[in-house]
Amino acid sequence: MAANSRSIRYSLVIPVFNEEAVLPVLLRRLDLVLSRLDGPAEAIFVDDGSSDSSSIVLQALARRDPRFRYIGLSRNFGHQVAITAGMDAAEGEAIIVMDADLQDPPEVIEQLIAKWKEGNDVVHARRLSREGESPFKRATAHLFYRLLGRMSSVGIPADVGDFRLIDRKVLDALRQMPEQDRFVRGMIAWLGFRQAEVAFHRLERAAGETKYPLFKMVRLAMNAALGFSDLPLRLAIWCGLTVSGLALLYGGWVILLWLSNDSHLVTGWSSTMVVVSLLCGINMLMTGIVGLYVGRIHAEVKRRPLYVVQTRAGFDRNEAATVP
Ligand code: UDP
Ligand code: MG
Helix, strand or coil, X not given: CCCCCCCCCEEEEEEECCCCCCHHHHHHXXXXXXXHCCCCEXXXXXXXXXXXXXXXXXXXXXXXXXXXXXXECCCCCCHXXXXXXXXXXXCCXXXXXXXXXXXXXXXXXXXXXXXXXXXCCEEEEEEEEECCCCHHHHHHHHHHHHHHHHHCCCCCCCCEEEXXXXXXXXXXXXCCCCCXXXXXXXXXXHHCCXXXXXXXXXXXXXXXXXXXXXXXXXXXXXXXXXXXXXXXXXXXXXXXXXXXXXXXXXXXXXXXXXXXXXXXXXXXXXXXXXXXXXXXXXXXXXXXXXXXXXXXXXXXXXXXXXXXXXXXXXXXXXXXXXXX
């Protein structure tokens, strides 16, 4: 847990994109939860280019009530970027990211905080159930988390969205990751630290409709797969090896038939097929090799830190001497 040096203890980061329908309920419930917390808290609304009255309502609130803050982005940058903007502005010792539509119940925040006080640095909120979402969304989400879990070498927890609490030191580390295509939950998993989870039932959206149409979901899934797995790159190599291997086997078999003067052998056709499939295989293999270099370049341009330090001890001897 961080030292009690900052004046704000809890920062809530809430991305908002055309959520005027849920704002009255959200603000009422947030007000209750904020007043129950055991320290000063701020709620940062990041307006991701809303075109409805959300901007006006939230700005007015931020001017009136010091617990609320408002950041208006100049256009719709997408959920993950909105979250990042809010986290960059957060001042608290513990930062909680949640959706505006009350699918992430504000009351769960208190459970997240309890786990944080036990000494955990990242507390995920895992969805036990998802109500009011189409069978298609549920099935694709289920598949997405399972596939990602298999493809990625960092343990990205299944059935966990962006609703989580992170400690200040995790946020400081996260801010050293400047990658453009952001998949925040994966980045936090990549960072490590002491992780715990709280389970909750995900309710139906309180009002309004989803701001995640299919194309945004596909983009998020692509960002996750490309940023946290190099399996797609290695695929070409394996395909290339398989095709070349089969072509060679086929070539050997054709030569055997030719040597034994088999009447099934079609002159001209067999040799052409062998050459074509072998060249195809070699082509794929070469693409795969280029892919490996591209993968290295990709890793470099992400400019992630090489490692993240969780604790240090015994480096500053003066500090140790002052401890009674
Ligand atoms: N959101 C956003 N920018 C977007 C899409 C969504 O800031 O481009 C916000 C939205 O207002 C909500 C949260 O991200 O607070 C999650 O979106 P939504 O509830 O529509 O997604 P779903 O729960 O349907 O996956
Ligand atoms: Mg939602």
